[in-house]
Amino acid sequence: MTTEVPEPLAAPTLRATATPLPTTLVMTLVPAAAALDIVGGYLNGLLGLPTFMDMIGTCVAAIVLGPWWGALTGVLANVGGAAIYGPTNIPFALANVAGALVWGYGVRTFGMGRNGGTYFLLNVLVGLVVAMVAAPIVLFLFGGSTGHPSDLVTAALVGAGQAIVAAVFASNVLVAVADKVIAGFVGLAIIHALPARYTAGLRLPGDVQGRTLLVATAGTVAGIAIVLAYLLFAPPPPVA
Secondary structure, three states, X not given: OOOOOOOOOOXXXXXXXXXXXXXXXXXXXXXXXXXXXXXXXXXXXXXXXXXXXXXXXXXXXXXXXXXXXXXXXXXHHHHHHHHHHOHHHHHHHXXXXXXXXXXXXXXXXXXXXXXXXXXXXXXXXXXXXXXXXXXXXXHHHHOXXXXXOHHHHHHHHHHOOOOHHHHHHHHHHHHHHHHHHHHHHHHHHHXXXXXXXXXXXXXXXXXXXXXXXXXXXXXXXHHHHHHHHHHHHOOOOOOO
């Protein structure tokens, strides 16, 4: 008597090459995500927060649709945001594109959405990459200061003897990492709220036992903690 040995179950695959995306999904999600970026950045400015909150939609589009659709979302958001912030907002589209590519390829190709820990690291990586792209723009187009609250950290570092280049990069890294951790986990909550047919095949934290809200909340709290640390140690604004 022989016993048949069942074939091992195939490991779940990433949706790197999936069926063609529904046109209606792309045509709806891209402009909606770009609008979310613009609104998030505007509200962040109104509140005077030391973050940006202008890439949540980019994150959603990059993960759900793909990295290059996310890049298009980021470009549309920055061009559209120029109506509010002026043309100085447009060069930072390069930073949005970079962030979209890291989010999209990180989840869809390299599996960095498989659990909360790897997804947190992915958002930190997005922040680092965005900072590396944005800092030269701040330096060479704006002389090291854009009027953002992160300029306080830059000024403090320069006052402590740091070169302007190092100071701008350091302040951009601090703010961008905090911002992208928050954006990434808020984006995660939005993605899980979409119909399941649009996210089928994506490996994202929170898929098991309804832990979506817990994972998204924990990641957002971690980002807020970084922001609070920034506020605690940032020097006070200079007296006019």
